Each structure stands twice: as C-alpha cells, then as structure tokens.
Amino acid sequence: MRVITVKQPGGAEQLQLSERPKPELKSGELLIKVKAAAINRTDIINRQTSSGYLDFDVLGIEVAGIVESAGNDTGIKPGTKVMGLVNGGGYAEYAVMPADRAMIIPDNLSFEEAAAIPEVFLTAYQTLFWLGELKDKETVLIHAGGSGVGTAAIQLARQLADAHILTTAGSSQKLDFCKSLGADTTINYKEQDFDKEVLAATDQYGAAVILDFIGASYYRKNLNSIQTDGRWILIGLLGGAHLENINLMELMSKRVQWKATLLTPRSDHYKAELTADFAGRALPLFEQNKLKPIIDKVFPMEEVQDAHRRMESNQNIGKIILKMDESD
Amino acid sequence: MRVITVKQPGGAEQLQLSERPKPELKSGELLIKVKAAAINRTDIINRQTSSGYLDFDVLGIEVAGIVESAGNDTGIKPGTKVMGLVNGGGYAEYAVMPADRAMIIPDNLSFEEAAAIPEVFLTAYQTLFWLGELKDKETVLIHAGGSGVGTAAIQLARQLADAHILTTAGSSQKLDFCKSLGADTTINYKEQDFDKEVLAATDQYGAAVILDFIGASYYRKNLNSIQTDGRWILIGLLGGAHLENINLMELMSKRVQWKATLLTPRSDHYKAELTADFAGRALPLFEQNKLKPIIDKVFPMEEVQDAHRRMESNQNIGKIILKMDESD
Numbered sequence: 001m002r003v004i005t006v007k008q009p010g011g012a013e014q015l016q017l018s019e020r021p022k023p024e025l026k027s028g029e030l031l032i033k034v035k036a037a038a039i040n041r042t043d044i045i046n047r048q049t050s051s052g053y054l055d056f057d058v059l060g061i062e063v064a065g066i067v068e069s070a071g072n073d074t075g076i077k078p079g080t081k082v083m084g085l086v087n088g089g090g091y092a093e094y095a096v097m098p099a100d101r102a103m104i105i106p107d108n109l110s111f112e113e114a115a116a117i118p119e120v121f122l123t124a125y126q127t128l129f130w131l132g133e134l135k136d137k138e139t140v141l142i143h144a145g146g147s148g149v150g151t152a153a154i155q156l157a158r159q160l161a162d163a164h165i166l167t168t169a170g171s172s173q174k175l176d177f178c179k180s181l182g183a184d185t186t187i188n189y190k191e192q193d194f195d196k197e198v199l200a201a202t203d204q205y206g207a208a209v210i211l212d213f214i215g216a217s218y219y220r221k222n223l224n225s226i227q228t229d230g231r232w233i234l235i236g237l238l239g240g241a242h243l244e245n246i247n248l249m250e251l252m253s254k255r256v257q258w259k260a261t262l263l264t265p266r267s268d269h270y271k272a273e274l275t276a277d278f279a280g281r282a283l284p285l286f287e288q289n290k291l292k293p294i295i296d297k298v299f300p301m302e303e304v305q306d307a308h309r310r311m312e313s314n315q316n317i318g319k320i321i322l323k324m325d326e327s328d
Numbered sequence: 329m330r331v332i333t334v335k336q337p338g339g340a341e342q343l344q345l346s347e348r349p350k351p352e353l354k355s356g357e358l359l360i361k362v363k364a365a366a367i368n369r370t371d372i373i374n375r376q377t378s379s380g381y382l383d384f385d386v387l388g389i390e391v392a393g394i395v396e397s398a399g400n401d402t403g404i405k406p407g408t409k410v411m412g413l414v415n416g417g418g419y420a421e422y423a424v425m426p427a428d429r430a431m432i433i434p435d436n437l438s439f440e441e442a443a444a445i446p447e448v449f450l451t452a453y454q455t456l457f458w459l460g461e462l463k464d465k466e467t468v469l470i471h472a473g474g475s476g477v478g479t480a481a482i483q484l485a486r487q488l489a490d491a492h493i494l495t496t497a498g499s500s501q502k503l504d505f506c507k508s509l510g511a512d513t514t515i516n517y518k519e520q521d522f523d524k525e526v527l528a529a530t531d532q533y534g535a536a537v538i539l540d541f542i543g544a545s546y547y548r549k550n551l552n553s554i555q556t557d558g559r560w561i562l563i564g565l566l567g568g569a570h571l572e573n574i575n576l577m578e579l580m581s582k583r584v585q586w587k588a589t590l591l592t593p594r595s596d597h598y599k600a601e602l603t604a605d606f607a608g609r610a611l612p613l614f615e616q617n618k619l620k621p622i623i624d625k626v627f628p629m630e631e632v633q634d635a636h637r638r639m640e641s642n643q644n645i646g647k648i649i650l651k652m653d654e655s656d
C-alpha cells in the first residue's frame with residue numbers, strides 16, 4: 001500500500017510517498033481502508049525530530065474510512081464507516097485502529113469531514129470537561145480560537161455548557177469565524193492586551209477555565225485572566241517552555257489549578273474511555289448539525305508537503321485534511 | 329467574655345487576654361461555649377501581619393464546645409457537643425459557627441481531642457480526595473508527616489484508600505510516629521534525598537499524589553518524585569515562594585496537575601459541603617478508634633504565647649490545643 005514516510009528528520013520536503021505492506025490485524029483491532037486522514041502538530045514534531053511515539057514509521061494519528069476487516073471480538077462489521085484515533089500510521093491507504101476507539105460516522109458527514117473530528121474534538125472535550133471541569137454558564141478563555149482545537153472547543157463550550165466564551169486569535173478573519181461558531185467575546189492578541197479584555201468582559205472576575213496552547217509567553221497575562229479556583233489547562237507550548245520566575249504565592253492566593261496535558265501519548269484505555277464519553281454526548285449533535293467539523297483545506301495524499309507547510313505557517317482555520325488516493 | 333487578641337502585629341509576646349462582648353447570633357448560626365480551640369499556622373500569620381480574613385479581632389479558626397443557643401433554622405439543640413471551623417474568633421470563651429459546619433463530637437472523644445480534628449482533617453481530606461483524587465492503592469507522598477495535616481493525611485490515606493504512603497519528616501521520632509499511624513515508607517529529608525527514596529520505593533514509578541507544604545525549595549525533587557498524570561497539591565510555602573527557571577516541557581511531559589489551595593479563605597458554602605462529605609465518611613471511623621486526633625500538647629488559655637512559640641519552633645507532633653478557662 002502507499003503511505004507517507006519521513007526520509008530523515010527535517011522540513012516538509014522530507015515527506016515522501018512510499019510503499020509498505022498492509023498492517024496486520026491484531027485482536028481487538030479494525031483494519032480500515034483509509035479515505036481521509038488529518039494533519040496534526042504532533043505529526044510535524046514527529047517529522048522534525050523522529051522522537052515520537054509511533055509504532056509505524058508512518059505519520060498520522062487520526063483517520064476516517066471503511067472497515068475492511070475486523071476481529072471477531074470487536075462487534076463491528078466490515079463495511080462500517082468509522083472515524084477515530086490511531087496509534088500512528090494514519091497517512092496510509094490502510095490503517096489499524098483499536099476497535100474501542102472507533103466512532104460510527106454520522107450519515108450527514110463526508111469522510112473528509114469525519115477525519116476532521118477525532119483529534120481536535122476529543123482534545124477540546126478532554127480539556128474543557130475532563131480537566132477543565134467546565135460547568136454550565138461558566139466563563140472560558142480559549143486561545144488560538146481559529147485553530148483546530150480552538151474551533152472545536154468554541155462549539156463544544158457553546159453546545160454542551162452554554163458557557164461565556166472568550167477567544168483570542170491574530171486576525172479579524174479568524175475572530176469573525178470564531179464568533180460565527182459561538183464565541184461571545186473575541187480578542188485580537190496582536191492589537192489588544194488579552195488579560196485586560198478578559199477582565200473587562202467579566203466584571204474583573206476572570207475566566208474559570210483557560211485553554212492555553214501558548215505557555216511561557218502568555219504566563220503573566222493568563223495568571224491575570226484566571227478566576228480564583230480557575231482551571232488553567234496547558235496543552236501546548238507555541239510561546240515557549242522557559243519561564244524565568246514564578247511567584248508561587250500568586251498561584252496560591254488564586255488557588256489556581258494548573259494542569260498540563262497531551263492526548264496522543266496517553267494510554268489506549270484512556271483514549272477508549274474518552275472516545276466513549278465524547279461519542280455519547282457529542283455525536284448526536286453532529287447529526288443535528290449543531291456541531292460541525294471545520295475544514296480548512298483538503299489536499300490529495302501526494303501534496304502532503306504543502307499540507308504540512310500550510311499548518312506550519314498558521315494560515316489555517318480549522319483542519320487540514322489529506323485525501324487518500326482513490327486508485328485502488 | 330475573655331478572648332485572646334493581638335496587641336499589634338508581631339511576635340508571640342503580642343498575644344494577650346482581653347475582654348470582648350459575646351458575639352451575636354445570626355440566622356443559621358450557633359453560639360458555642362468554647363471548651364477547646366486549636367492553634368493553626370494561619371493564626372501565626374495573622375498575628376504577624378494582621379492582614380488576615382477575620383471578621384473579629386480575635387484569632388482562631390476551629391473550636392470544640394457546647395451549643396449555648398441556636399437559631400430556629402439550624403435543627404441543632406442547645407446542649408449539643410459540636411466541633412468545627414469558625415470564621416475567626418475561636419480563641420474565646422464563646423464563638424459563633426455556621427450551623428452547616430458543625431460536626432457532632434463522637435462520644436469517645438474529649439473536647440481537646442475534638443478541637444484537634446476540624447482544620448487538619450478537613451484540609452487533609454480536601455487535598456487527598458477532592459483535589460488529589462487519590463484512588464484505592466495509589467501511592468501518595470505526604471511531606472511534613474509529623475505536622476497536624478500530615479498526621480491526619482497519613483491516617484486518612486490508610487483508612488479510606490489503603491494507599492501506599494510515603495512520608496518525609498526531619499527526625500526519627502517523627503518518622504517512627506508516622507509509621508505507627510500507617511506510613512509505609514518514611515524518609516528523613518535532612519539525611520536523604522527524598523526524590524531518590526520515593527523512586528526507589530516505587531520501582532521508579534513515583535507518587536500519584538503529593539501533598540506539598542514546602543513550595544519552592546522542594547520543586548525539583550517533587551517534580552522528580554511525581555508520576556505521569558500525578559496530582560501535586562500545593563498547600564503551603566514553608567520553603568519559599570520564588571521559583572526560577574521553570575521548564576514547562578517537564579510539566580507537560582509528565583502531564584502534571586499542579587493545584588494550589590488554601591482552606592481558610594474559601595466560601596461558607598464550600599466549607600459546609602466539605603464538612604458534610606468528610607463527616608459522612610470519617611466520623612464513624614473516629615467512633616471506631618480507627619482514626620484519632622493527634623494532640624501534641626494542651627495549653628491553658630493564659631499560656632497562648634507558649635502555644636504559639638511551640639508551633640513556630642516546629643517542635644510539635646500533631647495539634648497544639650488551647651483549653652478555655654473553666655471558671656465561668
């Protein structure tokens with residue numbers, strides 16, 4: 001089968017089409033004929049460093065497609081249309097997926113749309129509800145509102161918690177889009193001090209939950225923006241990892257809960273539980289068009305280099321999708 | 329009535345016996361004839377700074393005594409023996425307590441023993457279970473094992489979670505006592521690197537929950553000691569507040585949940601809910617002598633200066649109690 005591999009750690013030019021044998025099905029797994037896969041930042045990091053967590057030498061952690069064959073123990077029939085997280089090997093014509101992670105694709109969604117769901121919606125769900133413990137009507141600050149996780153988080157916070165949603169992004173185009181998804185207050189971080197805007201929009205009260213993809217460079221402003229007893233979820237370090245100094249008394253006096261997380265390296269068991277919880281609450285809302293996958297652009301498999309470059313230049317609003325070849 | 333007040337912010341010598349009118353009972357409150365109160369570090373900070381959160385100019389946040397009078401809405405009869413947290417004013421012959429925070433004193437406990445329960449057991453319960461989410465058989469690292477909260481936490485972790493309990497303290501006397509309460513592994517932080525001992529005792533796995541009273545000076549060793557997905561509860565800064573050169577990637581890669589907390593400044597509602605949850609699970613264990621209040625020493629009200637000095641010199645194992653005058 002055709003797959004995308006990394007020639008050697010480096011830039012997008014290292015991505016190339018290769019041939020690999022079809023993966024072998026193990027107990028509890030599905031073999032999936034992949035119709036679409038999505039690009040994630042973790043793929044870029046793997047491409048640059050090769051220091052990832054892949055069983056395969058093929059990138060890609062989420063797919064949508066058709067079940068080709070399934071273990072007897074899975075309860076899922078060949079021909080079923082599924083989407084979900086895989087443990088690497090997603091940029092390929094065939095991929096294996098633990099069956100307890102497969103979600104049935106709602107009838108109203110294409111494969112490209114379905115491939116845009118698992119990673120960002122599961123991450124947004126995990127950070128907002130499992131870690132952020134977002135309650136009805138609470139205030140949430142979602143950074144990088146135009147990103148894949150950002151666009152998912154805005155929709156989930158709107159639909160599942162009727163939250164007061166504040167979001168940051170770097171262009172008016174992205175901010176307008178965030179508003180169309182349900183954000184109440186949008187902040188251009190290039191033109192405004194987001195902490196001042198958050199406090200102004202919340203009677204100086206601040207946000208109960210912050211989704212922080214940025215890390216070090218936003219530390220002070222996030223601390224200013226968080227409520228007493230707020231949950232501050234660190235899920236990315238786009239603004240650096242190095243903090244020169246912290247005064248723990250500031251964290252104590254606000255009783256901050258600072259939770260660092262990543263989804264991809266977590267256990268199969270965790271992913272299965274998260275998938276089940278998410279599917280039960282969110283899939284019906286996709287069927288009703290209350291939640292929607294946000295696709296930035298679809299690239300054919302052969303143009304994977306351009307797909308990576310687009311994400312690296314932060315041009316995208318929503319997900320970048322790879323469409324697998326239809327030739328076989 | 330006689331009370332203890334602070335002449336001016338400063339050392340223990342500023343504590344003095346004074347006269348104040350009995351506090352007035354408001355709706356939902358109990359007026360308590362105080363038999364015993366306990367000393368807490370927050371009292372010492374208030375004495376030093378007067379920057380506290382007291383409605384009264386009288387120190388003290390927990391008492392045990394007899395209900396003298398009660399609002400109709402409380403459902404508690406005069407004559408009932410109760411213990412619990414008060415919003416200041418505990419070092420006094422009479423104190424008011426929100427009724428939803430009063431716990432009935434088990435028959436097998438004296439007033440001095442009862443006064444040794446609320447603050448440290450509620451704090452230990454909150455940090456282990458509400459914030460630390462300690463599950464059955466998990467590993468917990470309890471610093472300052474000989475302190476009031478430490479001795480309570482060791483017992484609760486043993487009785488309610490059958491946890492693998494590691495504890496640090498600065499003397500073999502304290503460590504032996506921690507063992508008698510149920511600690512599995514004891515570490516003298518003055519003689520051993522506690523992180524190495526924690527890793528050695530856990531197959532290099534580390535602790536799922538850390539109770540950290542120390543802050544900055546233990547940061548590196550606590551980070552070394554914590555498991556992936558561990559909950560690190562910051563409840564004191566005895567080792568300083570100022571941290572330099574933090575690498576957020578280290579917190580991310582272990583998916584650390586770092587939660588800062590304090591009990592005393594929390595809302596009445598929070599304290600009522602915590603009290604109800606704790607009382608339901610833990611009071612029967614006090615009746616069965618499976619949990620016991622740990623008293624270091626009982627001082628008469630008039631010797632409050634010595635009581636404070638004893639805590640400030642870290643001589644105590646368990647709680648320091650003030651016994652109120654029996655004369656009226």
